[in-house]
Amino acid sequence: MTDVTQSVETGAGTARVTWHRARRPERVLALGHGAGGGVEARDLQALARTLPAHGVTVALVEQPWRVAGRKVAPAPKTLDTGWRGVWPALAEPGLPVIAGGRSAGARVACRTAGELGAAAVLALSFPLHPPGRPEKSRAGELLEAGVPTLVVQGGRDPFGRPEEFPPGPYGLVEVPGADHGFAVAKRAEPDQDRVLEIIADAVAAWTVSLGSPG
Numbered sequence: 001m002t003d004v005t006q007s008v009e010t011g012a013g014t015a016r017v018t019w020h021r022a023r024r025p026e027r028v029l030a031l032g033h034g035a036g037g038g039v040e041a042r043d044l045q046a047l048a049r050t051l052p053a054h055g056v057t058v059a060l061v062e063q064p065w066r067v068a069g070r071k072v073a074p075a076p077k078t079l080d081t082g083w084r085g086v087w088p089a090l091a092e093p094g095l096p097v098i099a100g101g102r103s104a105g106a107r108v109a110c111r112t113a114g115e116l117g118a119a120a121v122l123a124l125s126f127p128l129h130p131p132g133r134p135e136k137s138r139a140g141e142l143l144e145a146g147v148p149t150l151v152v153q154g155g156r157d158p159f160g161r162p163e164e165f166p167p168g169p170y171g172l173v174e175v176p177g178a179d180h181g182f183a184v185a186k187r188a189e190p191d192q193d194r195v196l197e198i199i200a201d202a203v204a205a206w207t208v209s210l211g212s213p214g
Contacts, residue, residue, distance in 0.1 A: 032100070055207075061101075119148075123170075150203070182196070
């Protein structure tokens with residue numbers, strides 16, 4: 001189906017939502033981007049291409065700072081404000097909304113899931129800690145999401161390898177050989193195309209495991 005782009009005014013400025021609609025949607029998966037890039041990230045685009053065939057409408061959310069052309073992400077509080085402002089548009093179709101995102105976007109989804117009434121959280125490349133600083137753990141944000149949560153993490157992510165994650169009420173899928181952007185080395189196995197398939201297949205299966213809405 002034809003993608004639709006929508007501008008949404010928030011307390012942090014104008015955000016933008018690009019809808020990739022399922023023909024018979026059962027839920028919405030809202031995906032925010034990271035602090036170092038936008039919705040063109042390979043994993044976000046792979047999910048936008050794949051999930052609509054599984055009854056999931058994907059909404060790619062561009063934070064106001066990206067829409068305004070700025071290069072540096074604002075403080076977490078401002079990111080949360082932007083996400084909250086977009087939420088009514090995400091919920092407008094009347095379907096359960098999964099809050100998701102990659103990196104900083106995953107943190108936003110975790111922090112706000114409870115207050116916004118998210119059905120679940122998808123955390124792609126959750127930045128468990130700054131590279132080389134495991135003592136600066138952000139595990140609390142993940143552990144306190146309060147809703148069904150899936151983490152999809154690269155096996156060599158410097159922001160937190162899968163084995164570094166503490167036990168908790170969430171699922172974790174390791175993407176072998178992938179870094180923070182889910183990139184893999186040339187001639188690696190699995191290769192780049194297969195890595196994106198692994199991510200999309202895992203997320204599709206997880207959305208099914210959440211059960212039928214209602």
